[in-house]
Each structure stands twice: as structure tokens, then as C-alpha cells.
Amino acid sequence: MSEDLRITIVALIILTLLTSGIQWLLIRFTHWSIALIISALLAFFISFLYVSISHATPNGAGYNIRFSEYIPPTIIVFAAFTVSFCLVSYLSKINIHKIGYIVSISLLFLMIITFFISVNNANKLGEGYASELCVIEVINETGNPPVMHHINFRNNENNYDLGIDMKKNNDVNALRNENDIRYFPIFTNEIEFVFISNTSALFFSQKFPFDYRIYREDKIDLQDRRTHLKIILKSNSKVAIYLNENLVIEYQLEELENN
Incomplete structure (x- = not known):
């Protein structure tokens, strides 16, 4: 057993013992549902701290934590707290309705199901989108x-x-405030520009072939594992696409004034 795993197990045991004391007080003087809610909140909070601290290093400073990373530690901690809740309820001889045990176990199963769903979604994301941000x-x-x-x-x-809403992105420097970070579709073969007609207020679009090789040929930033996609709307109905500050392609659109 590694030293890190041993420390984690000891910390979990200590936290479970401390939580069992809180659970006993809440069951004794309030209601079992309060004890269960507090246990779930503590599990989420401890999981959040654990995942955040695990990435709080020089190498992890620019790392984007995904929601799915919080689920496994939350399941483990809440499972320990659920066992503690059941034992405290049984040993304290306080009459707790069976629904209390059913709810606690159901919450645990709900977390497990959520974990498997997130893993499945992550696998689909990995199949259809590039790995870097x-x-x-x-x-x-x-x-x-x-x-x-x-x-x-x-x-x-x-x-x-990958759809880009112009109202949300217009004149916003995402390289600085990181307001729009997504994944790029693998083997993208088309780019579509959608407009609102000046005369009829209807939507119309213009589509162009897109060569995915120009996206892959520009190496990503190895420091933060990101590709910087810059789209510049120019005069004369031109749109320039930059990858990592390099111009890779420019599109000539139809004159928008005529639509």
C-alpha cells in the first residue's frame, strides 16, 4: 500500500468518526433527515477540497477541473458516512423509520448512477472531440x-x-478572461456562417468546406494544453481564422448588404 493511499484511508476514518459524532447529535436532538442532509453536504465539501488540493501544485495551476472528477471521491466519502449513519442510528437505539435507511442508500446509488453517466458522456466526448481545450x-x-x-x-x-454565439463572443477577449472554452470536433469538414437578413429579418447561412488538417497542423500550447481559436470579422465581408496567432484560412462571404 502506497503512503498516499494509507494517509487517505486514515484521513477518511478520522473524518468518518468525527462525522458519526455529529450524526449522533443531530439524530438525538433534531431529526434523522437533518443528519443525512448534513452528511451529504460534508461529503461534497470534503470531495471539493480533496480534488482542489490535489491540483493545487505548480503543474496543476492551469488545469481545468471537470465536474466528473468530484464524483468518485464524493461517492467514497458519502459511502463511509452512510455506513456511519446506519451504525449510529442502530447503536443509539433511537427509533428511526426504515425510510431513513432507504433514503440514505438511495442517495448513494444515485451518486453511483451519476458517476457512470458522467463516464459515459466523457467517453462520447472523447470519441467526437479533440482532447485539448x-x-x-x-x-x-x-x-x-x-x-x-x-x-x-x-x-x-x-x-x-462547435457552435459560437456571436452575441456572447463579440469583442470579448477569451484569451484573457477565458469566458468561452470548449472542445473542437474531430475531423471537422464544414464551417457554417449564419446571419440575420437586413431586409427580411430572416436567418440565412453560408457554408464552406473546412480542412481539419489546418487545425491539427498548428501545435497546441504545451504549457496549458489549449488551442487558441481567433475569428476576426473583417470589412468587405471577409472572415479570418487564426490558430495560435497564425492565420490559417480566410473566407470571402457574399455581400451581406444584399441580403
Whole structure:
């Protein structure tokens, strides 16, 4: 048994013993449901601290923690607290309705089901999207409010896509405040520009082929494992695509004023 695992087990035992004392007080002087709720909240809080501290290193400072990483430690801690809850309830000789045990075990199973769902979603994400994060930045250099509604990068084979809402991204520097970080679809073969017509207020779109090799040929930033995708709206209905500050392709759109 490794030293880290031994320390983790000892810490879990100590936390469980301390929590059992809190559970006894709550069961004795309040209600079993209060004890169960507090146990669940403590499990989430301890899991949050554990995952956050595990990444609080020089190597993990720029790491983006996914929600799924909190689930396994939460399940383990809450499982220990559930056993403690059942033992305290039984040994304290306090009359607790069977529903108390049913609810506690049901919550544990719900967490386990949530974990498997998150793992399944992560596997699907890994199959359809690139592993590194994509930081999106949109800049409007036209001097006018953009009539473009959104931009889609799409793989037509499996319908995985990355949609960029222009209202949320316009003139927002995502490289600094990281307000739009997503995953790029693997083997993207089409880019679609969607506009709002100036005359009819209807939506229309223009589609172009997209060569996924230009995305892969630009190496990602090895320090933070991210690709910087910059989209610049230029005058004369042109759109320039930059990857990691390198111009990779420029599209000439139809004159928007005529639509």
C-alpha cells in the first residue's frame, strides 16, 4: 500500500468518526433527515477540497477541473458516512423509520448512477472531440454591429459540432478572461456562417468546406494544453481564422448588404 493511499484511508476514518459524532447529535436532538442532509453536504465539501488540493501544485495551476472528477471521491466519502449513519442510528437505539435507511442508500446509488453517466458522456466526448481545450476569441473589425448570428464548426459524418454565439463572443477577449472554452470536433469538414437578413429579418447561412488538417497542423500550447481559436470579422465581408496567432484560412462571404 502506497503512503498516499494509507494517509487517505486514515484521513477518511478520522473524518468518518468525527462525522458519526455529529450524526449522533443531530439524530438525538433534531431529526434523522437533518443528519443525512448534513452528511451529504460534508461529503461534497470534503470531495471539493480533496480534488482542489490535489491540483493545487505548480503543474496543476492551469488545469481545468471537470465536474466528473468530484464524483468518485464524493461517492467514497458519502459511502463511509452512510455506513456511519446506519451504525449510529442502530447503536443509539433511537427509533428511526426504515425510510431513513432507504433514503440514505438511495442517495448513494444515485451518486453511483451519476458517476457512470458522467463516464459515459466523457467517453462520447472523447470519441467526437479533440482532447485539448479550445479557447475561442471573436473580434469585430468591421466598425459596425455584426449581422452574423453564429458560426458552426461541424463534422457532417457524426454531427458533432462547435457552435459560437456571436452575441456572447463579440469583442470579448477569451484569451484573457477565458469566458468561452470548449472542445473542437474531430475531423471537422464544414464551417457554417449564419446571419440575420437586413431586409427580411430572416436567418440565412453560408457554408464552406473546412480542412481539419489546418487545425491539427498548428501545435497546441504545451504549457496549458489549449488551442487558441481567433475569428476576426473583417470589412468587405471577409472572415479570418487564426490558430495560435497564425492565420490559417480566410473566407470571402457574399455581400451581406444584399441580403
